[in-house]
Amino acid sequence: MKPEDAEILRELLQRDPSLAGHTDKVARLLADLRALRPQIPDDPALKARLRQKLEAAHGLKFPPRPRPRWPQWFAPSLAIALFFLILTPVVLLLAPRGKSMNQDLAVEDARAAGGRDKPSSAAPLGGETDLERKTIRRKGSQATGGPGDARPSVGLGEPGSSPASDPADLSLNLVAALGPIWPIAQVESEDRPGFLEKKLDSAREMEAPPSRASKKAMGGMAASMGQAASAPAAKAASPSRAEADEAPRPVDQVAAAFPENPFIESTREGVSRLPARIGGGSFDLVRREILAGRFPKRSSVRLEELLNHYRFHRPTSDGAESVGIQVSLLRCPWNPSHLLSLTALEGKGKPGPLPVARGASLEWRWDGRRVKAHRLLGFENGGQPGAVQADQGELRAGEGLVIAHELVPVDGDLGAATFFEVAVQFTPAPGATVRRVRVSAPGRAMAVESAPPALRFAATVLEWGLVLARSPHRGQANFEQAERLARGVRDEKGWELAAEFLDLVRKSAQIEAQTPR
Amino acid sequence: MSPHPHDALAVRASKGDRDAFGELYDHYFEPIRRFVAWHGGKPDRVEDIVSQAFLQALDRITAYDPAKGPFPAWLYTIARHCVIDQFRREKKTVFSDLSLVPDAREAEGEPVPEERLAQMRTLLAELKPQQREVVLLRVWEDKSYEEIAAIVGRSADACKMSFSRSLALLRDRMPPVALFLAFCLEGLRSLA
Numbered sequence: 001m002k003p004e005d006a007e008i009l010r011e012l013l014q015r016d017p018s019l020a021g022h023t024d025k026v027a028r029l030l031a032d033l034r035a036l037r038p039q040i041p042d043d044p045a046l047k048a049r050l051r052q053k054l055e056a057a058h059g060l061k062f063p064p065r066p067r068p069r070w071p072q073w074f075a076p077s078l079a080i081a082l083f084f085l086i087l088t089p090v091v092l093l094l095a096p097r098g099k100s101m102n103q104d105l106a107v108e109d110a111r112a113a114g115g116r117d118k119p120s121s122a123a124p125l126g127g128e129t130d131l132e133r134k135t136i137r138r139k140g141s142q143a144t145g146g147p148g149d150a151r152p153s154v155g156l157g158e159p160g161s162s163p164a165s166d167p168a169d170l171s172l173n174l175v176a177a178l179g180p181i182w183p184i185a186q187v188e189s190e191d192r193p194g195f196l197e198k199k200l201d202s203a204r205e206m207e208a209p210p211s212r213a214s215k216k217a218m219g220g221m222a223a224s225m226g227q228a229a230s231a232p233a234a235k236a237a238s239p240s241r242a243e244a245d246e247a248p249r250p251v252d253q254v255a256a257a258f259p260e261n262p263f264i265e266s267t268r269e270g271v272s273r274l275p276a277r278i279g280g281g282s283f284d285l286v287r288r289e290i291l292a293g294r295f296p297k298r299s300s301v302r303l304e305e306l307l308n309h310y311r312f313h314r315p316t317s318d319g320a321e322s323v324g325i326q327v328s329l330l331r332c333p334w335n336p337s338h339l340l341s342l343t344a345l346e347g348k349g350k351p352g353p354l355p356v357a358r359g360a361s362l363e364w365r366w367d368g369r370r371v372k373a374h375r376l377l378g379f380e381n382g383g384q385p386g387a388v389q390a391d392q393g394e395l396r397a398g399e400g401l402v403i404a405h406e407l408v409p410v411d412g413d414l415g416a417a418t419f420f421e422v423a424v425q426f427t428p429a430p431g432a433t434v435r436r437v438r439v440s441a442p443g444r445a446m447a448v449e450s451a452p453p454a455l456r457f458a459a460t461v462l463e464w465g466l467v468l469a470r471s472p473h474r475g476q477a478n479f480e481q482a483e484r485l486a487r488g489v490r491d492e493k494g495w496e497l498a499a500e501f502l503d504l505v506r507k508s509a510q511i512e513a514q515t516p517r
Numbered sequence: 518m519s520p521h522p523h524d525a526l527a528v529r530a531s532k533g534d535r536d537a538f539g540e541l542y543d544h545y546f547e548p549i550r551r552f553v554a555w556h557g558g559k560p561d562r563v564e565d566i567v568s569q570a571f572l573q574a575l576d577r578i579t580a581y582d583p584a585k586g587p588f589p590a591w592l593y594t595i596a597r598h599c600v601i602d603q604f605r606r607e608k609k610t611v612f613s614d615l616s617l618v619p620d621a622r623e624a625e626g627e628p629v630p631e632e633r634l635a636q637m638r639t640l641l642a643e644l645k646p647q648q649r650e651v652v653l654l655r656v657w658e659d660k661s662y663e664e665i666a667a668i669v670g671r672s673a674d675a676c677k678m679s680f681s682r683s684l685a686l687l688r689d690r691m692p693p694v695a696l697f698l699a700f701c702l703e704g705l706r707s708l709a
Contacts, residue, residue: 004659008655008656011677012681012684015677015681016681016685022688025688025691026684026688029684029687029688029691030656030684032633032634032637033637033641033652033656033657033687034656034657035634035637036634036637036638036641037555037656037657038554038555040550040551040554040555042547043547043550046550046564046567047546047547047550049564050546050564050567050568050571051542053568053572054542054571054572054575279569279572279573279576280569280573280598280599280602281573281595281598281599281602284598284601288670299580309605353561
């Protein structure tokens with residue numbers, strides 16, 4: 001029986017002593033299970049390929065693991081050879097004094113045994129080997145000029161004990177130097193800051209207090225929008241995500257401390273870019289926590305991942321292109337004076353790689369005459385959208401994503417006008433010219449209640465996420481409204497999927513009701 | 518949970534040490550690939566999922582906190598979610614389609630009759646996905662219950678209970694004739 005199976009069997013017996021009469025059967029069962037384990041050989045080519053992908057995706061070149069350039073036996077052999085090579089002249093140098101080093105050490109040990117050279121309590125000999133200890137004693141006796149003054153505290157690096165002055169020190173320093181001889185391979189350093197360092201820099205920037213200009217801009221925005229955005233947002237910039245994770249939940253103040261994307265004035269930043277790439281996992285984390293009766297941590301609530309957990313978008317525009325894009329505009333359910341824009345992107349064709357769509361990225365050009373400010377919902381993890389490299393995206397045929405923005409129209413103007421223009425750009429093939437597919441936003445926003453179920457559902461998921469995140473920008477968002485919207489979608493024909501979501505919203509509302517503020 | 522030897526390396530990576538992440542990548546690439554392959558099946562899908570897993574790990578490494586669990590569990594959790602997401606996109610049930618597992622087995626150990634393996638595969642497929650996942654993580658991956666708990670998001674005791682019950686189910690469902698024949702064969706082999 002394998003040791004691993006024996007351990008499992010032991011655990012099982014501890015849990016269920018009645019198995020004692022069936023150990024053979026269980027052992028056989030474990031062996032059979034282990035025999036089913038598929039043998040998958042290493043794939044160094046894939047490993048190298050993915051390493052390149054990581055490097056390309058994050059603009060860094062993390063150094064490969066240093067590998068010894070010589071066989072493993074080479075370093076110890078070299079060290080031993082050097083040891084004897086240097087020890088030999090030391091012995092020869094000691095020989096004219098009429099006694100060998102061993103004899104000398106033996107005398108020292110005999111004196112120590114006789115009680116005259118007892119080490120003091122301060123002697124730093126705890127970690128040395130016998131050879132080191134003896135050598136230190138010898139060195140001490142020589143440095144002080146008398147055999148009776150063997151001070152063990154005289155050790156490595158002690159003033160006045162330079163190797164050049166005493167040949168015996170050579171062996172001492174060699175013993176000390178054996179460690180540094182070992183590491184042969186050197187890691188090549190790189191001056192360019194890596195991705196992680198960039199992330200840390202951006203985190204520090206977020207932790208730093210906002211500049212006067214940004215404070216002014218945020219304050220002005222908050223005043224014009226009638227929201228309490230500036231204070232929480234300014235406060236939001238101070239704590240790091242780790243601190244937000246550590247803090248108790250679900251207190252509003254703590255959740256508000258998570259740095260969220262702010263509203264950005266279109267006149268100040270008229271173009272937004274984002275790679276066509278969205279992570280996963282947030283929905284599962286959130287669902288798991290809610291089903292366990294807890295609010296999820298703020299850092300696990302990622303609006304873009306919650307939204308894209310569902311596939312409800314089917315862009316139909318630009319039939320000739322391999323990439324489809326569609327823009328929808330709704331009145332924002334949690335802030336009636338705002339708009340909610342949903343940009344859906346999809347790779348056309350049968351599911352699989354979309355070799356034409358390399359480095360797919362999205363670009364929004366906001367019309368400052370119509371859109372006063374815009375805010376990207378989610379994507380807090382990747383830093384500010386403008387800082388994301390445009391070639392990080394990847395798009396596969398049959399797959400897509402939806403990206404949401406909350407917009408503040410100029411002077412509450414919700415009339416028929418083009419609010420913004422969206423373009424997706426990608427490289428069809430290596431070396432080919434970058435292609436752009438451009439779509440204008442619709443001129444009129446729909447009311448949520450009269451929107452198609454897919455759009456209603458998207459808005460509901462976002463509202464739910466905003467409340468879960470305790471976003472300072474959540475406005476009038478609440479679980480009851482999200483539940484009402486979700487219920488409406490669930491009742492639509494073919495939208496049974498919304499039933500599970502509706503349960504989550506109800507459960508969230510229950511947790512909120514039971515949680516003390 | 519006791520700290521893992523790689524936790525310190527992961528902390529260095531979380532503080533921006535590129536070498537540390539490179540070392541972690543080198544160490545965990547093959548285990549994660551095998552983990553994904555066992556559950557994900559086809560090579561092109563495995564490549565995608567492993568790629569996503571490491572991209573996400575690199576994205577989130579700054580948030581890694583050893584106090585919340587050992588690094589391997591953190592990384593396996595990311596890989597597991599990538600597997601689940603991929604299957605969800607393809608509208609398939611995760612960890613249920615054992616036919617996707619490549620039919621190549623370890624050469625070590627004594628050979629197991631093909632019939633019995635086929636029976637075992639069938640029985641394993643009849644377990645609930647959550648039960649099967651715990652069994653495979655424990656037996657195929659040799660993960661501790663604490664690690665399994667961190668990966669699947671349940672308590673260690675629940676994982677122990679699940680494993681124990683799954684083995685009991687497998688044992689009870691294993692046809693007695695097959696067991697009898699297996700013991701006979703072993704007896705004959707030992708006599709020979």
